[in-house]
Amino acid sequence: MTDPVTTPATPLLEVTNLKTWFPSGRGEVKAVDGVSFSIAPGEVLGLVGESGSGKSITGFSIIGLIDEPGRIVEGSIKLEGRELVGLPSHELRAIRGKTISMVFQDPMMTLNPVLSIGTQIKLALEAHETFSSAEARERAIKALRQVRISDPERKVDFFPHQFSGGMRQRVAIAIALLHRPKLIICDEPTTALDVSIQAEILAEMKELVSELGTALIWISHDLAIVSSIADRVAVMKSGNIVEIGPALGVLTKPQHDYTRALLDALPSRAKPGELLLRGSGIADAAPPPRKSATANLPHLGSPYLVIDDVVKRFEKPAGLFRNLAIKSGLSQPLNVVHAVAGVSLTVKRGEVLGLVGESGSGKSTLGRMAAGITVPTSGTIGLNGQPVMSTGRAPKKITTRIQTIFQDPFASLNGRMRIGDIIAEGPLAHRLVSRAEAAVYVGQWLAAVGLDPSFSNRFPHQFSGGQRQRIAIARALAMQPDVIVCDEPVASLDVSIQAQIINLLIRLRAELDLSLVFISHDLSVVRHLCDRVAIMYQGRIVEEGEAAAIYADPQHAYTQRLLAAVPVLPQAAE
Amino acid sequence: MRDTPLSRFLNEFRRNKVATGAAVFVFVIVFIALIAPLVTPQDPYDLAHLVLRDARRPPGYVGTGGYTHWLGTDSQGRDLLSAIIYGLRISLQMGIIASGTAFVIGAVVGCAAAYIGGRFESLVMRIVDLQLSFPAILLAFVIAAILGQGRYQLILALIFAQYAYFARTAHGAAAAERQKDYVEAALSIPLSPWRVVLRHILPNSLPPLIVVATVQIASAISLEATLSFLGVGLPPTEPSLGMLIANGFQYLLSGRYWISIYPGLALIIFIVSLNLVGDQIRDQLNPRLRR
Numbered sequence: 001m002t003d004p005v006t007t008p009a010t011p012l013l014e015v016t017n018l019k020t021w022f023p024s025g026r027g028e029v030k031a032v033d034g035v036s037f038s039i040a041p042g043e044v045l046g047l048v049g050e051s052g053s054g055k056s057i058t059g060f061s062i063i064g065l066i067d068e069p070g071r072i073v074e075g076s077i078k079l080e081g082r083e084l085v086g087l088p089s090h091e092l093r094a095i096r097g098k099t100i101s102m103v104f105q106d107p108m109m110t111l112n113p114v115l116s117i118g119t120q121i122k123l124a125l126e127a128h129e130t131f132s133s134a135e136a137r138e139r140a141i142k143a144l145r146q147v148r149i150s151d152p153e154r155k156v157d158f159f160p161h162q163f164s165g166g167m168r169q170r171v172a173i174a175i176a177l178l179h180r181p182k183l184i185i186c187d188e189p190t191t192a193l194d195v196s197i198q199a200e201i202l203a204e205m206k207e208l209v210s211e212l213g214t215a216l217i218w219i220s221h222d223l224a225i226v227s228s229i230a231d232r233v234a235v236m237k238s239g240n241i242v243e244i245g246p247a248l249g250v251l252t253k254p255q256h257d258y259t260r261a262l263l264d265a266l267p268s269r270a271k272p273g274e275l276l277l278r279g280s281g282i283a284d285a286a287p288p289p290r291k292s293a294t295a296n297l298p299h300l301g302s303p304y305l306v307i308d309d310v311v312k313r314f315e316k317p318a319g320l321f322r323n324l325a326i327k328s329g330l331s332q333p334l335n336v337v338h339a340v341a342g343v344s345l346t347v348k349r350g351e352v353l354g355l356v357g358e359s360g361s362g363k364s365t366l367g368r369m370a371a372g373i374t375v376p377t378s379g380t381i382g383l384n385g386q387p388v389m390s391t392g393r394a395p396k397k398i399t400t401r402i403q404t405i406f407q408d409p410f411a412s413l414n415g416r417m418r419i420g421d422i423i424a425e426g427p428l429a430h431r432l433v434s435r436a437e438a439a440v441y442v443g444q445w446l447a448a449v450g451l452d453p454s455f456s457n458r459f460p461h462q463f464s465g466g467q468r469q470r471i472a473i474a475r476a477l478a479m480q481p482d483v484i485v486c487d488e489p490v491a492s493l494d495v496s497i498q499a500q501i502i503n504l505l506i507r508l509r510a511e512l513d514l515s516l517v518f519i520s521h522d523l524s525v526v527r528h529l530c531d532r533v534a535i536m537y538q539g540r541i542v543e544e545g546e547a548a549a550i551y552a553d554p555q556h557a558y559t560q561r562l563l564a565a566v567p568v569l570p571q572a573a574e
Numbered sequence: 575m576r577d578t579p580l581s582r583f584l585n586e587f588r589r590n591k592v593a594t595g596a597a598v599f600v601f602v603i604v605f606i607a608l609i610a611p612l613v614t615p616q617d618p619y620d621l622a623h624l625v626l627r628d629a630r631r632p633p634g635y636v637g638t639g640g641y642t643h644w645l646g647t648d649s650q651g652r653d654l655l656s657a658i659i660y661g662l663r664i665s666l667q668m669g670i671i672a673s674g675t676a677f678v679i680g681a682v683v684g685c686a687a688a689y690i691g692g693r694f695e696s697l698v699m700r701i702v703d704l705q706l707s708f709p710a711i712l713l714a715f716v717i718a719a720i721l722g723q724g725r726y727q728l729i730l731a732l733i734f735a736q737y738a739y740f741a742r743t744a745h746g747a748a749a750a751e752r753q754k755d756y757v758e759a760a761l762s763i764p765l766s767p768w769r770v771v772l773r774h775i776l777p778n779s780l781p782p783l784i785v786v787a788t789v790q791i792a793s794a795i796s797l798e799a800t801l802s803f804l805g806v807g808l809p810p811t812e813p814s815l816g817m818l819i820a821n822g823f824q825y826l827l828s829g830r831y832w833i834s835i836y837p838g839l840a841l842i843i844f845i846v847s848l849n850l851v852g853d854q855i856r857d858q859l860n861p862r863l864r865r
Contacts (some may be wrong), residue, residue, distance in 0.1 A: 020591055043793045061756070217720075263729075298849065328670040368758075371762050372762060372764065373758050373761055373762050387655070396764065397762065397764040398764075400763065400764070403762065404762040406755045406758070406759060407755075411754055411756060412755035412756050413756055413759075414756040414760070414773075414774050414777075414778065415756075415778070416777040416778055417773070417774075417777075424758075424771075425763070425769075426763035426764065426765065429763070429766070429769065430763075472759070476758070479763060567651060
């Protein structure tokens with residue numbers, strides 16, 4: 001790789017004062033507003049920023065994929081001295097895929113589901129060269145082998161759905177590498193993947209680019225990932241690059257306030273349990289006093305939520321005839337999935353338990369059973385000795401002491417209700433407040449989560465993602481629970497917003513003596529928030545213990561693998 | 575103007591000139607139908623005002639009453655323009671009452687089926703599917719024939735023929751909403767199933783139902799006209815558009831075209847306008863058709 005500090009005289013790509021704007025109902029949206037940078041051959045540039053910073057649009061502008069009515073209004077993009085802005089579309093097509101190629105976030109969206117991988121690679125080859133069928137197949141197999149897909153002779157005939165997410169992304173990378181491009185633009189290529197797969201792809205990508213001498217623009221919201229792959233880092237904020245420089249320098253000695261704020265918002269850089277520096281933007285009011293009886297609650301630290309040998313099987317519902325066949329022993333039930341295969345777990349009162357695992361580990365299903373949303377196939381879940389769900393043919397949740405916060409704050413709020421009604425609905429239905437007190441009560445909770453009480457007659461679409469998550473927290477807390485199941489509550493938020501929500505949870509948990517079941521795939525967030533951690537793998541808990549102990553000395557092989565896969569930021573030199 | 579979902583919806587609607595024209599036309603027709611007794615030169619139901627000497631006169635004829643029959647008169651000397659406006663009034667009433675009731679029944683049945691699931695869902699939706707496999711006109715005709723002539727009998731027949739469309743649509747929308755996080759959030763509070771269906775699932779399933787409703791009002795009106803034309807609909811004392819067309823039918827070949835043609839034209843234009851409005855609403859509410 002080239003020396004990251006000195007930029008050579010002939011850059012591969014030179015972007016000068018790029019402005020890409022999108023007209024909207026209220027004037028132009030200046031998505032990219034005066035971006036300049038250059039990349040040397042073989043260099044890896046990390047483009048970092050929060051959502052809406054213009055990092056993806058910068059990438060799309062370079063490869064000429066800006067959708068109407070958006071357009072490049074000003075600036076130049078020079079590839080080896082050749083101006084790309086204003087190039088007719090057929091000439092851009094000749095460059096796209098050949099000299100510059102792109103890897104997108106979700107390979108399921110970019111691969112055609114009805115064509116085999118081999119055919120798709122062949123089509124990509126034929127876009128720029130002519131091949132015989134046998135030659136194309138040979139090239140496809142070679143391309144798959146290059147991205148370390150085992151048994152490529154057989155897999156070349158597979159369809160996208162036969163691959164896992166990581167394998168699909170490898171195929172997308174293979175297609176991007178086909179014509180030995182000089183530049184690959186990767187737009188959040190590992191965001192949709194599990195940590196361990198992400199680590200593999202990162203390592204392979206690093207090797208490939210240094211082997212082939214390909215330059216890379218790696219677009220990501222994750223500073224740690226970028227630091228592990230990039231030579232240089234550019235930090236973007238509202239359409240501008242606020243800081244650009246060698247990766248190590250930017251991430252250990254940031255010059256710009258915004259870069260510092262981004263770094264300070266990361267839980268991995270703070271001591272566990274303490275408030276994150278930049279997250280404490282809004283002064284929050286104290287929550288309203290509890291009305292429900294607290295007399296019969298156990299002391300802090302004694303067992304409270306007890307999950308006993310819980311199993312959840314999902315069966316594909318069988319039709320009438322298959323049901324008959326199953327009953328008469330002629331057929332087996334279809335597709336039985338053991339999402340949770342016998343889990344026992346105890347959450348103490350006032351404790352934060354982290355439930356960690358990769359996708360498909362059953363952590364969300366377990367959380368939903370604890371919260372009384374999903375009925376367990378067998379096993380019991382009790383809160384302070386009382387069952388969470390009624391028994392019988394159609395079990396219902398019978399306690400209000402355990403509440404839930406969901407991952408996606410855009411999906412978890414009913415868009416047709418005012419947020420005041422959303423928060424008041426549960427307490428009114430369960431007579432925690434009278435109709436007359438409801439407005440004041442809602443206002444108190446809005447203030448407690450850092451929102452203006454006067455917002456109560458607005459609709460969810462008028463709020464940002466972070467504000468919506470605050471509303472969802474207020475809705476859960478207004479039920480005056482003792483336990484909250486948080487299912488990836490910060491996974492879809494930007495780092496700075498994530499820090500605010502984490503701070504809010506830390507503070508409210510202490511003030512209200514809440515127990516939290518914190519479900520997450522993000523090991524650094526879990527480390528920061530949780531007292532105890534349970535690691536889930538394939539429906540079982542493989543390791544459980546004090547957070548500090550597990551992070552310092554993981555016992556199970558899976559835990560060790562998981563922790564090793566987490567990308568780490570370079571530590572600031574003292 | 576404030577930026578509410580409604581104002582955005584109206585702004586987008588206005589961009590389609592044809593649909594806007596159709597919407598204005600529909601509103602004008604509805605308005606005229608509402609104030610029919612005030613604008614028509616004659617009360618077509620008042621037999622005392624009908625003069626047999628004026629029967630079957632061509633458009634533009636100045637009758638005994640001293641006013642011009644702009645669209646001519648029918649076989650009983652009724653002013654056709656007045657009869658058409660009164661006919662539209664009846665057609666509109668029938669369409670709105672029948673479709674509205676079918677909307678409510680269909681929405682509740684569909685949402686409940688999607689929420690409860692299991693055998694109840696299978697049973698209800700199979701009945702609905704069975705009904706949808708027959709043409710609506712056939713079902714309505716059978717029911718109307720069994721119940722006999724009359725306003726309420728006809729409304730019942732129309733509801734029976736139409737509720738299945740609403741139930742099918744509501745079921746599809748509600749089944750999709752049922753899976754969403756906000757429904758799970760409501761269940762995890764926990765809220766009662768009825769509250770979850772009525773306050774959470776139903777309001778979010780409305781957009782496709784509204785689309786179906788605009789189309790179904792038009793189809794209820796044409797169904798009603800067809801049944802009346804065939805003689806199983808409204809009694810002759812309440813001539814709807816279908817009855818007017820049927821009355822003029824026998825004179826069509828003797829050159830007195832206006833008795834049938836004008837009510838027919840009124841019916842066609844009104845239904846086409848309703849469909850244009852409905853299509854535009856569908857285009858705007860269906861995210862898949864959005865660019």
